Amino acid sequence: MATAGGGSVADPGSRSLLRLLSFCALLAGLCEGNSVERKIYIPLNKTAPCVRLLNATHQIGCQSSISGDTGVIHVVEKKEDLQWVLTDGPNPPYVVLLEGTLFTRDVMEKLKGRSGRIAGLAVSLAKPSPASGFSPSVQCPNDGFGIYSDSYGSQFAHCKAFQWNKVGDGLAYEDFSFPIFLLEDENETNVIKQLDSRSFFWNVAPGAESAVASFITQLAAAEALQKAPDVATLPRNVMFVFFQGETFDYIGSSRMVYDMEKGSFPVQLENIDSFVELGQVALRNSLELWMHTDPMSQKNETVLNQVEALLSTLEQSSAAVPTVVLRRLNQSQPLPPSSLQRFLRARNVSGVVLADHSDSFHNLYYQSIYDTAKSINVTYPAGQSPEEDLNFVTDTAKALAGVATVLARTLYQLAGGASFRDTIQADPHTVTRLLYGFLVRANNSWFQSILRPDLRSYLGDGPLQHYIAVSSPTNATYVVQYALANLTGKVLDLTREQCQNPSQVPTENKDLYEYTWVQGPLNANETDRLPRCVRSTARLARALSPAFELEQWGSTEYSTWTESRWKDIRARIFLIASKELEFITLIVGFGILVFSLIVTYCINAKADVLFITPREPGSVSY
Amino acid sequence: MTLCAVKSQLASGETARPGQAFFWLVSLLFSSLIWFTTATLIGNKDEPREKYLLIFGVLISVLIQEMFRFAYYKLLKKASEGLKIINPYEKAPSMRLLAYVSGLGFGIMSGVFSFVNTLSDSLGPGTVGIHGDPPQFFLNSAFMTLVITLLHVFWGIVFFDGCEKKKWYTLLVVLLSHLLVSALTLISPHYGLNLVLAYVIMVLMGVWAFFVSGGSCRSLKLCLLCQDKDFLLFNQRAR
Numbered sequence: 124m125a126t127a128g129g130g131s132v133a134d135p136g137s138r139s140l141l142r143l144l145s146f147c148a149l150l151a152g153l154c155e156g157n158s159v160e161r162k163i164y165i166p167l168n169k170t171a172p173c174v175r176l177l178n179a180t181h182q183i184g185c186q187s188s189i190s191g192d193t194g195v196i197h198v199v200e201k202k203e204d205l206q207w208v209l210t211d212g213p214n215p216p217y218v219v220l221l222e223g224t225l226f227t228r229d230v231m232e233k234l235k236g237r238s239g240r241i242a243g244l245a246v247s248l249a250k251p252s253p254a255s256g257f258s259p260s261v262q263c264p265n266d267g268f269g270i271y272s273d274s275y276g277s278q279f280a281h282c283k284a285f286q287w288n289k290v291g292d293g294l295a296y297e298d299f300s301f302p303i304f305l306l307e308d309e310n311e312t313n314v315i316k317q318l319d320s321r322s323f324f325w326n327v328a329p330g331a332e333s334a335v336a337s338f339i340t341q342l343a344a345a346e347a348l349q350k351a352p353d354v355a356t357l358p359r360n361v362m363f364v365f366f367q368g369e370t371f372d373y374i375g376s377s378r379m380v381y382d383m384e385k386g387s388f389p390v391q392l393e394n395i396d397s398f399v400e401l402g403q404v405a406l407r408n409s410l411e412l413w414m415h416t417d418p419m420s421q422k423n424e425t426v427l428n429q430v431e432a433l434l435s436t437l438e439q440s441s442a443a444v445p446t447v448v449l450r451r452l453n454q455s456q457p458l459p460p461s462s463l464q465r466f467l468r469a470r471n472v473s474g475v476v477l478a479d480h481s482d483s484f485h486n487l488y489y490q491s492i493y494d495t496a497k498s499i500n501v502t503y504p505a506g507q508s509p510e511e512d513l514n515f516v517t518d519t520a521k522a523l524a525g526v527a528t529v530l531a532r533t534l535y536q537l538a539g540g541a542s543f544r545d546t547i548q549a550d551p552h553t554v555t556r557l558l559y560g561f562l563v564r565a566n567n568s569w570f571q572s573i574l575r576p577d578l579r580s581y582l583g584d585g586p587l588q589h590y591i592a593v594s595s596p597t598n599a600t601y602v603v604q605y606a607l608a609n610l611t612g613k614v615l616d617l618t619r620e621q622c623q624n625p626s627q628v629p630t631e632n633k634d635l636y637e638y639t640w641v642q643g644p645l646n647a648n649e650t651d652r653l654p655r656c657v658r659s660t661a662r663l664a665r666a667l668s669p670a671f672e673l674e675q676w677g678s679t680e681y682s683t684w685t686e687s688r689w690k691d692i693r694a695r696i697f698l699i700a701s702k703e704l705e706f707i708t709l710i711v712g713f714g715i716l717v718f719s720l721i722v723t724y725c726i727n728a729k730a731d732v733l734f735i736t737p738r739e740p741g742s743v744s745y
Numbered sequence: 746m747t748l749c750a751v752k753s754q755l756a757s758g759e760t761a762r763p764g765q766a767f768f769w770l771v772s773l774l775f776s777s778l779i780w781f782t783t784a785t786l787i788g789n790k791d792e793p794r795e796k797y798l799l800i801f802g803v804l805i806s807v808l809i810q811e812m813f814r815f816a817y818y819k820l821l822k823k824a825s826e827g828l829k830i831i832n833p834y835e836k837a838p839s840m841r842l843l844a845y846v847s848g849l850g851f852g853i854m855s856g857v858f859s860f861v862n863t864l865s866d867s868l869g870p871g872t873v874g875i876h877g878d879p880p881q882f883f884l885n886s887a888f889m890t891l892v893i894t895l896l897h898v899f900w901g902i903v904f905f906d907g908c909e910k911k912k913w914y915t916l917l918v919v920l921l922s923h924l925l926v927s928a929l930t931l932i933s934p935h936y937g938l939n940l941v942l943a944y945v946i947m948v949l950m951g952v953w954a955f956f957v958s959g960g961s962c963r964s965l966k967l968c969l970l971c972q973d974k975d976f977l978l979f980n981q982r983a984r
Contacts, residue, residue: 159863162878163871193870697871700880704872708884715891729968734841734959 167694170245171324173303175687178372179670179677183295184687187243187302194218194242196696199225209237216242220306223249226257228292235299244303245694248492256487259295259323262286264489268372268682269464271457276419279457287459289483295323295490304694305492321370321590322492325692328590329495331562332486335589336405336499336523338365338603339557343527346610347549348534358539359396363611365603366462367666368591370490372682375666376462380469381681382664392466397433397537398474400463404526405499405519406485410448412441412526415476417458420467429473433537437475440532443545446525452481459484477530496562496586503563513559513567520555527554557606561599562586570602572644573609576654579642593686596663604661608639612659622656637662765817765850765901772813773858776806803927810851811920814901817847818908840909841902841958848901852894860890885936892943896926899950906957922946 173185194216197208202225208217217240221230226246234241249257263282271280278284305324321328329335345363348354368374382388404412414434421427434451441449458464463474479485488494496502501519503512527549535544560570566582574581581598589599596604615638617628622640625631631638636658643653670681677683700708726733780802787794825837863886873882900919907915926946929939955965 157862157866159866159873159882160869162873162876162882163866163869165875696875697869698874698880699870700872704880711884712887732968733955733964735961735964 164695164697167245167304167306167696169307170694171305171307171327172692173299173305173323174325174689174692177685177687179679179683181296182298182687185299185301185303186687192216192218192242192302196220201225202230205230205233208240209233212240215240218243218245221246223247224253226294228294231294231297231299235297238300241301243301243694245306246303247306252488252493252495252498256290257493258288258291258487258489258491259293260288260291260490261293261296262288262291264288264291264460265369265372265464267679268377269458269460270417270419270467271464276457279419284455284457285482287484288486288489290487291489295321302692321490322494324492326588326590326592327492328490328588329492329562329586330490330589331494331496331499331501332403332405333489333494335561336519336558337401337403339554339561340404340523340527340530341365341401342557342603342606342610343524343549343554344530344534345607346553347527347531347547349611351535351540351543351547353540353543354535354538357535359537361534361538362390363607365607367597367600368668368682369462371591371684373462373465374591374668374682374684376465377681378666378669379664380465381669384469388664392470392472395466395470395472397429398463398466398472399433399437399530399533399537400461400474400476401526401530402459402461402476402478402480403484403486404477404479405523407479407522408485410446411450411479411481412447412529413450413452413478413481415452415456415458415461415478417463417467417474418454418456420471420473421454423471426471426473430475433473433475436536437477437529437533440536440544441529444525444529444532446522447529449529450481456482477526496558501558501562509564509567512563513556513569514552515559516551516555517558520551520558523558524549524551524554553610560587560602565598565602568645570606572642572652573605574602574642575605575639576642578605591666600663604663605639605641608637608657608659608661609641611661612657615656615658617656619654619656631658636660762846762850762853765847766854768813768817769810769851769854772809773806776802776809779805779809800928800931803931804924807920807923807927810855811904811916811923814847814851814904815908815916818905821847822908840905844902844905845898845958847905848898849894851901852897855897856890856894859893860886879936881936885940888940889930889943892940892947893926896923896943896947896950899947899954902954903950903957922950 175182175184175186177183195212195214195218197204197212197217198220199205199208200222208219219234219241221244223246226249234244263286266281270276273280303323305327307327321330341363348361364379366373366375366379369376379388380392383390383392402415414437416430416434421430438449441447458467458476459478459480461476463472463476466472466474486494486498488498499519501517503515503517507515528547531547531549532544535547556567556569560567563586564584565587566584570582571579578598578601581601587599587602589597591597615622615631617625617631617638619640621628621631622638625633625636625638637660639657639659640654641657643655645651646653668682668684670676670678670683673681675681675683780798783801784798787798821840821843825840825843828835829837863883867883872880874880879885900923903915904919907913907919926943929942
């Protein structure tokens with residue numbers, strides 16, 4: 124930004140001075156903390172963008188122009204308002220501010236069709252959540268990457284029998300050429316589903332019903348099983364696995380199966396006796412929990428018998444749990460989208476998926492921004508402090524604890540135990556604390572006590588997000604790992620140095636166990652923490668799709684999902700000057716320039732006349 | 746001959762301009778140092794304190810600018826006396842011309858600094874107004890910059906003349922009017938009032954500077970009525 128800093132460049136001294144001046148002027152222009160900028164722009168802070176995701180065959184999501192998009196804001200509160208944006212408005216392009224209830228497929232199709240007139244879209248969160256449901260996911264999730272294909276179980280492939288996600292409109296898998304933002308008025312985001320979920324918007328993935336409730340139940344079951352007295356001596360091992368990335372064509376489970384086939388996982392496929400998976404379990408109708416099995420693998424007699432044994436074990440375990448009623452399904456129904464499908468692709472294991480739905484999902488907000496604590500009835504009475512909320516046992520927590528009890532007892536029996544089965548009980552307090560931490564407020568005393576000191580900042584004041592993201596592990600992964608370690612591990616009496624170097628201690632084995640130095644609970648005065656060493660067998664394994672390791676970029680066998688790169692994604696609002704004002708400013712400036720040139724020339728020409736210098740006496744010649 | 750003399754005066758005057766501009770920069774540096782140390786000494790950041798700090802900063806800045814103007818005058822005086830000793834036959838640059846260019850240097854630098862920030866923001870897609878400020882913000886800023894630049898020119902002329910003729914009240918008037926114009930900018934919402942008052946002061950200063958530089962009502966009338974040719978005959982310059 125060059126400005127005039129002095130007239131002539133008669134000599135080098137003034138030239139360098141001029142350079143200095145111009146440089147200072149530039150610096151002044153680049154000063155931050157600019158109050159003029161604050162007068163012009165209002166930055167939108169609480170926004171979540173929709174980003175570009177790509178896989179082997181498609182690109183989905185949204186994209187802006189390289190230097191951003193600008194448009195006139197137009198609020199669309201009802202369908203009729205769209206006409207202005209699409210055809211009538213005289214000043215395209217427009218940035219549409221869309222009411223959350225109008226964020227549906229047909230509106231988006233219309234906007235997509237006229238994308239020349241649309242510079243961008245901002246969606247406001249609908250409060251309350253749309254009653255009829257909202258799911259931008261497809262109706263048949265993870266189709267093509269499960270067991271059913273045109274060559275195997277074709278009558279079940281592509282959800283021919285019925286659609287699992289009836290409410291799904293597939294918006295999240297569409298390709299938009301303009302940027303879309305979510306305006307979050309309040310910090311309500313829920314993310315859940317297996318470990319991970321997604322929504323239309325980047326890093327907003329609540330997934331309460333889709334994933335969180337399920338893995339919390341599994342954590343509670345792990346804790347309950349751990350407490351059984353003879354658990355260490357059971358003939359078979361129980362391995363609890365939490366898969367990440369299942370939303371994106373089963374990244375986690377496909378990787379584990381691949382590792383098992385290659386032999387780089389400690390357990391081989393043939394060593395899997397049975398597989399019990401928790402699907403969506405928080406929205407049970409009248410206590411019913413459905414047991415889904417795969418009809419195709421049960422065509423084999425052996426597998427059929429194994430599955431039958433598995434189902435009857437489950438039924439026996441639930442007999443003494445009044446809050447859970449297990450139900451079987453008939454053989455003509457396929458498995459819902461689940462990690463078990465990837466294992467069945469590789470080998471006919473006997474497996475069952477427990478879910479709250481018999482056919483289509485009960486979840487009306489599958490993989491959407493509305494799948495929050497409220498959608499699974501996790502609500503707290505008003506006027507309580509966060510600590511009181513943390514320890515308040517909701518009905519949902521009790522229900523999930525019942526499911527966890529059934530699961531734990533089943534696993535105990537499948538592992539070969541018998542004597543203590545009916546004493547195994549999942550703790551509703553654990554479940555409610557996990558629900559609070561994952562769905563309402565991650566920064567609470569319990570979560571803080573189970574994490575390492577350097578991970579303290581991972582806990583925010585809102586719920587955790589469960590979008591898998593490219594950088595790993597995510598915050599949620601760490602929290603689940605440490606929760607599992609805390610619930611199933613043992614507190615040891617080691618110092619910090621010993622905990623970080625357990626090979627120095629003769630009784631400890633670094634290869635068998637994982638040793639972590641965690642923050643621990645607050646002391647009595649609530650000023651400091653009492654850190655301790657926790658020994659557990661909870662480990663992380665990288666969930667990177669085998670397609671990338673094998674460099675099969677066009678693979679249809681493994682997930683090939685990637686994120687596009689971006690720098691800064693932000694939005695701001697401002698006014699633009701009217702054309703009249705701009706014209707006036709230009710004319711005035713130009714006029715003053717011309718006027719000043721004329722005046723200067725005239726004064727300069729007549730300087731002798733105008734300015735009489737004082738003369739020495741005697742020189743007057745009049 | 747006359748033309749050559751004017752040309753040499755212009756050449757030396759134009760080196761004076763960046764020099765004075767540099768002096769203005771240094772004065773700004775000093776005043777901002779003082780403001781910064783005061784700000785850190787005071788410490789906390791509550792609203793009225795910030796405002797008083799700003800007012801204090803502006804006052805100090807005006808004082809230091811005028812001090813530097815005086816310092817520059819002294820420097821130029823010493824330089825021209827030195828030149829006279831070295832080369833007594835060369836016509837020394839007229840102090841009036843030096844006053845004009847030094848005022849112009851001061852004014853340009855001050856204008857640039859106050860306006861370039863606003864100018865760079867005006868290049869963006871948005872304009873002022875979303876928080877309720879008047880949309881003519883950029884026009885107002887431009888006019889304010891213009892009036893400040895012109896005022897600095899006139900102040901320079903008047904100031905140097907006052908120093909030459911030892912009329913110290915002149916310096917006081919310059920200082921006070923500078924303070925007044927700066928104080929006006931602090932009551933920012935009323936742009937119209939600011940601008941009108943500043944322009945009034947500028948016109949007054951301009952008239953004073955005109956008379957100080959040797960102009961008179963008569964010469965102005967003659968100039969405007971294009972009777973200057975006759976006038977020149979009456980006012981032959983001594984060789």
